[in-house]
Amino acid sequence: MSGDKDTNSLAEPRDELWQALGECDETRAVAVVRRALGTAEPEQAQQMRAAGERVLLELIAPAQERVGLAWAANDITVAQEHAATAISERCVAAVADATAPALTGTYVGRVLVACVDGEWHALPARLVSEVLRLRGWRVDYLGAHVPTEHLVAHVHRTGAQAVLLSSTIPTLLPGAHNAIASCQSVGVPVLAGGAAFGPGGRYARLMQAEWAKDAADAATLLSKNLTDPGAQAARLPDLDLPHLGDQEYTMIRRTKLQLVKRALADVEAGFPEMRRYSELQRERTIEDIDFIVSYLATAVYVDDPALFTRFITWTADILAARNVPPRCLVPALDSLLTQLKDFPRVVSTLTTARDLIA
Ligand code: B12
The missing domain is CATH 3.40.50.280 (Cobalamin-binding domain)
Structure with missing residues (x-):
């Protein structure tokens, strides 16, 4: 096992692993991982463990992050993402098997x-x-x-x-x-x-x-x-979290179903194209609104509007990569602003997010 390899020496296995994940080729992915682990003998236990750790954190983990980026950019499908994750799990198991002799017990x-x-x-x-x-x-x-x-x-x-x-x-x-x-x-x-x-x-x-x-x-x-x-x-x-005393989080959680229902109705009114949506597209929209309310509630829970704005920016990027204009989020945010107008922390969080995408 070549424990003295520098970080750059994983560049090649990284590309190879990425290709194997893209082709759903589990056998090849495991072979890449085995090669990257090298050929240390059990008596070189420390080197073996160090190589195992590097392969886990500097080869397999970055590949998974890249899978996420590719999915977000609409470059791979959900099915490809699932397949890649299953292969990564198998790669982790391969590292565990190969390094088992180096564990002391x-x-x-x-x-x-x-x-x-x-x-x-x-x-x-x-x-x-x-x-x-x-x-x-x-x-x-x-x-x-x-x-x-x-x-x-x-x-x-x-x-x-x-x-x-x-x-x-x-x-x-x-x-x-x-x-x-x-x-x-x-x-x-x-x-x-x-x-x-x-x-x-x-x-x-x-x-x-x-x-x-x-x-x-x-x-x-x-x-x-x-x-x-x-x-x-x-x-x-x-x-x-003393800020929870203002009950804003509790109110959102308690009225979540109503908030989502009313926001859906407002989005339908503001977006006449939605009347032509298929049942599946409608379900997705409900899921998206549900997600928006959940992230809003969490931002209020931790008292950090940035948690919500990070989510809205991420959603806008996901939509844009799928040719859906991010401004379609505005009617949902406006509806929530109207429904929750009496809650100052919610209003300031929603307003910041709305300004970002409007
Ligand atoms: C694979 C995957 C899935 C798989 C997970 C299967 C599995 N067995 O793990 C499935 C299909 C189930 C899935 C589902 C969903 N996913 Co997903 N998923 C991913 C993906 C592509 C990879 C995750 C991963 O393995 N990352 C690699 C690891 C190594 O990175 P990491 O998480 O940062 O972990 C490191 C450190 O954070 C740290 N660490 C992590 N945990 C801990 C714990 C301790 C104690 C310590 C010390 C350190 C530590 O150490 C790790 C190693 O270095 C990510 C993309 C990404 N960038 O991560 C999206 C991603 C996380 N998913 C995302 C989403 C949206 C979802 C869903 C909501 C999709 C949906 N609409 O249903 C659901 C949520 C399900 C749920 N309730 O959990 C989004 C989240 C975005 C956001 N704003 O929150 C991401 C970022 C995709 C994207 N690019 O947009 N997903």
């Missing part, structure tokens, strides 16, 4: 890695788990969509030293907050990661969790011991 400690309730992006958490295994941790990997009560029960049963929570989709943040507070209330520290927690992990910190940008950072933090949540840990999550 003695552990520096035990941690639990899981995705928050509702989160289906399991591959990032899987990558984190495999890197920690290579760094000597015993890892209980619970995968996607773990309900909080089962997470806490598993911590109890195994005595894990820390919970590593992964989330990609920001609308799951209120649930993530509940999971963080629940784990901490039984004395277990939480390390959060993934795109949902915002730039620099700002929402993780708001929720009193530690944060790491990637698996390597997580390993460093774990080796220094995470802060014990202590007696302060037993709290209602709402206490971390």
Whole structure:
């Protein structure tokens, strides 16, 4: 195994892996990964582990990010994206198999890695788990969509030293907050990661969790011991976010169905073309409006309008790549502005987003 390769030397395997993903060629993708791992003997265990980590974080992870960009730009279909992800999972398994002989069987400690309730992006958490295994941790990997009560029960049963929570989709943040507070209330520290927690992990910190940008950072933090949540840990999550006292978030959550229904009616009135929409197109529009309301509620939950404007800009780009004019979002935003006119934080968030795309 060539553990002394510099970062640039992965450029070629990166291109090859990308091609294999594009052609849905699982066999070739795994061969690329095996070649990138090199040929270290089991006695060169440390080199083998280092190469495994590099392949996970610098070859497979960037390929997955590229899959996301290609889908967003409408260059690949949803089916191709699913196939590529399945192949990436197989590549991660290939790394785990190839590096297994380099694991010592003695552990520096035990941690639990899981995705928050509702989160289906399991591959990032899987990558984190495999890197920690290579760094000597015993890892209980619970995968996607773990309900909080089962997470806490598993911590109890195994005595894990820390919970590593992964989330990609920001609308799951209120649930993530509940999971963080629940784990901490039984004395277990939480390390959060993934795109949902915002730039620099700002929402993780708001929720009193530690944060790491990637698996390597997580390993460093774990080796220094995470802060014990202590007696302060037993709290209602709402206490971390005093702005929730204005009830704006609660009101949006409670009236979500009405908000979506009325916004749909307003969009139909403002967009006569919608009358010619197929049932499927109509369903997509309802889904989009539902998404808009969920992101708005989450921005209000964390008191950060930027969470909503990032989402609106992303949506506008997705629409533009599919030849749908982003201004079609304006009637939905206007409807919500009218419906929620008595809520100052909502109004300022919606107004900023509307100005961005109008
Ligand atoms: C594959 C994929 C899926 C698969 C996931 C399957 C699986 N087994 O994982 C499926 C099809 C299920 C899926 C579904 C959806 N997806 Co998707 N998906 C992706 C895609 C293409 C790749 C995800 C991935 O593996 N990334 C690679 C990893 C390596 O990157 P990463 O997440 O940043 O993780 C690193 C760090 O963040 C960190 N990290 C992550 N977790 C943790 C945890 C800890 C503790 C630590 C320390 C660190 C850490 O370490 C990782 C490794 O370095 C991304 C594109 C992208 N850019 O990520 C879209 C993407 C995330 N999806 C997106 C969307 C919109 C969705 C859906 C809402 C689509 C829909 N309308 O249904 C659903 C949501 C489902 C849900 N509720 O979870 C959007 C999100 C945009 C947004 N504004 O939020 C993205 C960005 C696509 C895009 N380009 O627009 N998706």
